[in-house]
Amino acid sequence: MFREVVLGLGGNPVVEGMVKRYGMQLGAARFVAGSTLPEAIERIREINGRGVMVTLDHLGESVRSEAEAMDAKNSYLAMLDGIHQSGVNANVSLKLTMMGLALNEDLAQRNLDEIVTRAEETGNFVRIDMEDSPYTDVTLRLYDEAYQAHPGHVGVVLQAYLYRTMDDLRRLSNPPRNFRIVKGAYMEPVSVAFPSKADVDENYLQLVQESLKLGNYTAIGTHDEQLIGRILKFLHEENIERDRFEFQMLYGVKFSLLESLAREGYRTRVYVPYGEDWYAYYVRRIAERPANLLFFARALVDR
Template sequence: MQRLYRGIALAVADREVVRRIAGEGRLGRRLVRRFIAGETLAEALAAARAIARQGMTITLDQLGESVEDAASVRAARDTAIDSLEELHRAGLEPNISIKLTMFGLDLDEQAAVEQVAAVVAVADRVGGFVRIDMEGSDYTERTITITERLHDRFPGAIGTVIQSYLYRSPEDVERLLRRGIRIRLVKGAYAEPATVAYTNGDDIDAAYGTLMRRLLDAGTYPALATHDPALIAAARAHAKRHEIAPDRFEFQMLYGVRRDAQAALTRQGYRVRVYVPYGTEWYAYFSRRIAERPGNALFVARQLLDGLPWPGRRGMAGTYKGSTGAHQVYCTSSGNQDWALAPGMMDRRRGLSSSRSPSRRRHDRLLEGSGTIARRRFGRAEAADGGCPERGYQT
């Protein structure tokens, strides 16, 4: 079922009308900005500072994949170096993620290695770290081999990614563990055939759990990249049972996904790193995020519907910024609020509590876990009891 959903989601995302909606206008920007920090390094740095203020760390990723010429390779190298140096100057941990195909792996492998080496050398100089992202299974062996070569030159400044859904991953984990190379563990986001990868969700989760426990026991500061509540709980339980301190590993999550879980884990004393993507070549990444989780597709669908002028639906749509991020709300002329969206709503049980103020106005509260999200005032015209604004406002 998960494989069928992914196929349908990617097919829909590939349609020109969806590309056009995502890339144009206020609605498109709202969709994309949920998952993409911006198109420029300056915008990504602003997002990084905001995340740091919440007690989390980041890894920056300039979006893009295969390049076709040497000039594009040099541009990718220069941007990666600028990212490390700007993070260092800003007092933030210099940590970036890169894809080898952006550095010309398909053009000239040895030249690509030297371009990446130039980036890792800067990371080594400023006390930073470069993570080589894993791409499709056709690149797995080359990615691991290049990581090993660069780790020999810059030990501790480079790591890579293992995808649990690949059959070969247990052997790859052991191979990297023997050399002390840092691993980020993910489920896997590329469409792979059943000949090389698990396609059943339960099998993928089981493989992830097995590799996760191995990395917690023996890994060099492993990064557990998952939004799955069951796997997060399993990691915490395993660490507690085996007395693995929270500073010996970290959780990693994507920008804009499960912000509630990111904040909760940070409050509980765990290390959380947010993967912050930016750049103009964002559509392939955006499509994969939609294909990964039905909750992400639901977000997009609701944003599309929320942007339509429904007959008989009078009122104002806007953005409420609460404790877990931006929420779409709909305020009718009577002062009611329709909580149209909450991040991660498919992942946690939530409810809507309604009460009446002394003035008999309805007051809706979105319940999240054991707490209630505080409502942001939308301006001077908002009623004192926390109801909707009497006048329109800009999103």
């Protein structure tokens, strides 16, 4: 219920205006690693120094013009170049709506291809984030085309709250690929997504297990300690080698847990967003955890 209300309010222009005005002071900074690429690279260096890799995200989604989509593409080319030149240990995560998907599929496909080509040239990797369900089919299609052209340099996200995901995973796993599995962060109708958290959690576990059994490199994107415990048990029982998976968490959430997994010798990566366009990202982080709203409200009262 909390989640629906917050995600719903996120689309309200009055709330958006207020949060955009004060949001950085009111808590968004906790989830965002600066506004410029040099700031983000500095942050990556510190995180790498603690034994954790990074996936870098330039905030923004659903651009309104072709020119904005080109700017977004150029920002990702600059990120890949910046990562290459600075020598930090990071790949990139992007959203296809930022590449123009809502305007024109060909535009997004061309932008994606240019970015994945640059990733291949610089020995790097592009993760395509998964957005809300109207985009699932087209995202998987454009991912698959990019994968056929640049295998080894592109992967996609699969969401455990969608009923369809186990079928997608099996269909796309031949030959084995690279997936990030998450629970799913958008407001979805019961016609497409499990409404109950227990069902999402159970499907999450099944998907991670199946992905590893199918031979995929699997990025386990969750902060759920109970689930992580069950997954560690499975990894141990099945003797899964540590170079076949990694744990991923969001910047600002449970970093000490990720660090402790890194100290135990597991591959770990933190999702680091940077840039000015943080509003929609921040609203999803609040919706995930009621306490984040209290944190936000307290900051508002303390002003």
